[in-house]
Amino acid sequence: MKLRDLAGILPVEGIASVDLEVTGISSDSRQVKPGVVFFALAGTKADGAVYAADAAARGAAAIVAGKGSTIAGLSVAVLAVDDPRLALALSAARYFGKQPQTMVAVTGTSGKTSVAAFTRQIWEQAGYAAASIGTTGVVAPGRNDYGSLTTPDPVALHQLLRELADAGVTHASMEASSHGLDQRRLDGVKLAAGGFTNLGRDHMDYHPTIEDYHRAKLRLFDTLLPKGAPAVIFADDPWSAPTIQAAQAAGLKVLTVGRHGDFLRLKRVEHERHRQRAEVEADGVLYEIDLPLAGDFQISNALVSAGLAISTGTPVAKALMALEKLKGAPGRLDLVGTTVNGAPVYVDYAHKPDALENVLASVRPFTTGRVIVVFGCGGDRDRGKRPIMGEIATRLADVVIVTDDNPRSEVPETIRAAILAAAPGAIEIGDRRQAIHEAVAMLHAGDTLIVAGKGHEEGQTIGSETLHFSDHEEVRAALTERAA
Ligand SMILES: CC(=O)N[C@H]1[C@@H](OP(=O)(O)OP(=O)(O)OC[C@H]2O[C@@H](n3ccc(=O)[nH]c3=O)[C@H](O)[C@@H]2O)O[C@H](CO)[C@@H](O)[C@@H]1O[C@H](C)C(=O)N[C@@H](C)C(=O)N[C@H](CCC(=O)O)C(=O)O
Ligand SMILES: Nc1ncnc2c1ncn2[C@@H]1O[C@H](COP(=O)(O)OP(=O)(O)OP(=O)(O)O)[C@@H](O)[C@H]1O
Ligand SMILES: N[C@H](CCC[C@H](N)C(=O)O)C(=O)O
Ligand SMILES: [Mg+2]
Numbered sequence: 001m002k003l004r005d006l007a008g009i010l011p012v013e014g015i016a017s018v019d020l021e022v023t024g025i026s027s028d029s030r031q032v033k034p035g036v037v038f039f040a041l042a043g044t045k046a047d048g049a050v051y052a053a054d055a056a057a058r059g060a061a062a063i064v065a066g067k068g069s070t071i072a073g074l075s076v077a078v079l080a081v082d083d084p085r086l087a088l089a090l091s092a093a094r095y096f097g098k099q100p101q102t103m104v105a106v107t108g109t110s111g112k113t114s115v116a117a118f119t120r121q122i123w124e125q126a127g128y129a130a131a132s133i134g135t136t137g138v139v140a141p142g143r144n145d146y147g148s149l150t151t152p153d154p155v156a157l158h159q160l161l162r163e164l165a166d167a168g169v170t171h172a173s174m175e176a177s178s179h180g181l182d183q184r185r186l187d188g189v190k191l192a193a194g195g196f197t198n199l200g201r202d203h204m205d206y207h208p209t210i211e212d213y214h215r216a217k218l219r220l221f222d223t224l225l226p227k228g229a230p231a232v233i234f235a236d237d238p239w240s241a242p243t244i245q246a247a248q249a250a251g252l253k254v255l256t257v258g259r260h261g262d263f264l265r266l267k268r269v270e271h272e273r274h275r276q277r278a279e280v281e282a283d284g285v286l287y288e289i290d291l292p293l294a295g296d297f298q299i300s301n302a303l304v305s306a307g308l309a310i311s312t313g314t315p316v317a318k319a320l321m322a323l324e325k326l327k328g329a330p331g332r333l334d335l336v337g338t339t340v341n342g343a344p345v346y347v348d349y350a351h352k353p354d355a356l357e358n359v360l361a362s363v364r365p366f367t368t369g370r371v372i373v374v375f376g377c378g379g380d381r382d383r384g385k386r387p388i389m390g391e392i393a394t395r396l397a398d399v400v401i402v403t404d405d406n407p408r409s410e411v412p413e414t415i416r417a418a419i420l421a422a423a424p425g426a427i428e429i430g431d432r433r434q435a436i437h438e439a440v441a442m443l444h445a446g447d448t449l450i451v452a453g454k455g456h457e458e459g460q461t462i463g464s465e466t467l468h469f470s471d472h473e474e475v476r477a478a479l480t481e482r483a484a
Pocket of ligand 3: 150351377378379381405406453454457
């Protein structure tokens with residue numbers, strides 16, 4: 001592609017390098033090679049403008065920066081735009097050129113990974129070549145890559161979408177995190193439908209208020225989806241009403257799901273130990289669904305997923321029947337094993353207050369003994385959630401073990417102390433491996449253990465080092481040790 005092919009997105013008219021071959025797009029000067037267009041983004045740690053000279057020295061075809069940027073004295077053209085992040089997303093979409101025909105995105109504080117995975121599974125069962133993209137990585141026919149960001153940055157994202165489209169994937173579901181939406185990571189994606197699960201406290205280190213956090217999520221509905229596109233909204237959350245209102249105001253086709261849903265109405269649920277039976281009404285017809293997953297919240301996630309699949313063309317009965325074969329996303333109320341006396345051990349990704357509350361409440365109905373929870377909080381993340389999670393664990397579990405999550409650059413003891421301040425009677429075991437082993441050793445018949453916070457993660461970040469660590473592996477090892 002020539003630099004001139006980005007006209008309309010970038011102000012390239014009249015610059016000397018307009019016929020240069022563009023060999024890539026990047027917002028990281030360290031990745032720049034000759035011919036790459038470098039986007040100088042104002043970030044949380046640094047201002048990309050500082051690296052413009054570095055990018056130019058590495059052979060950048062042009063530098064894109066915000067209007068008012070002070071970049072000067074470079075031998076390469078500097079293109080000034082209003083919103084460099086938007087320009088990056090649109091340029092990446094144009095550069096990589098192709099994406100799966102039918103793409104949906106889901107936002108909300110909890111449930112995004114599950115909904116993305118479930119929507120992919122429904123499509124697969126309906127016979128489509130489908131992919132999902134999110135926190136746990138990328139899953140597509142013949143592909144299962146471990147993930148890092150929930151919503152990849154635009155360059156990685158569009159490169160991936162191109163690969164998926166080239167591999168014949170026609171349907172893809174992706175997670176839209178508030179960071180991703182706010183940072184315009186999805187602005188180049190052509191979306192057919194959007195979903196909303198719920199809103200609770202998260203990322204209060206990044207968003208100044210919950211209203212600001214909600215506004216970031218609303219970008220999916222009021223900015224990214226084209227007029228008339230379906231917005232599948234979970235109807236039973238305190239934030240459902242303002243979300244519905246915003247989607248309606250944006251001219252979207254609002255489809256609500258849940259107990260108060262009009263599109264898919266949940267009439268009744270019966271919980272069993274590791275599964276639940278739901279009655280769902282769609283278009284006047286009642287469907288009995290045997291959902292092979294534990295947790296009330298999984299029904300909500302399943303309904304949002306079915307709504308997304310149906311609204312993009314999957315027949316209703318096919319989508320609802322597909323729910324009977326759903327597999328939970330890795331590390332989401334994931335039953336890793338049971339002790340010889342039958343006590344189940346779940347690994348769950350609850351690392352924020354609402355998720356912890358939901359997961360602990362979900363296992364109570366089938367726990368005749370004690371609910372035991374092992375958890376911590378990540379360092380360099382929202383500090384305010386720590387005592388809130390301590391209080392929730394103390395209120396909803398019988399035994400609370402506070403351990404380390406990913407301390408990152410923080411002192412682990414300080415993080416634990418903030419949780420423990422609101423968790424009287426909790427046991428403190430900093431070493432996560434030891435905490436898991438001691439918790440498994442405590443289990444009696446009828447008890448349930450939840451190891452929360454890290455879910456699918458395969459590493460633990462202490463300082464700047466990430467060491468291999470898997471809650472799944474530790475639980476399995478502890479169960480084996482106990483059985484021996
Ligand atoms: C807070 C945050 O979201 N940061 C993201 C953001 O970085 P930033 O813009 O703040 O970067 P910065 O370090 O200030 O640097 C500014 C710019 O200078 C550039 N730079 C820097 C150094 C250099 O030598 N040359 C150079 O060009 C950087 O590439 C960057 O473009 O943009 C980067 C590129 O897209 C992301 O990788 C980075 O994610 C970091 C790694 C991160 O941890 N993000 C987490 C918080 C996140 O995004 N999480 C969400 C939600 C999770 C969930 O709840 O599911 C997610 O979607 O994963
Ligand atoms: N609909 C829901 N309502 C409340 N809690 C939920 C819901 N779905 C999942 N959870 C809880 O949140 C955890 C994370 O679920 P999931 O990974 O699907 O959400 P997510 O929105 O992708 O989260 P993250 O932003 O952390 O990636 C689960 O392990 C469970 O504890
Ligand atoms: N995407 C989330 C994941 C948090 C997972 C938890 N284990 C932690 O480290 O806090 C974040 O980066 O905030
Ligand atoms: Mg996720």
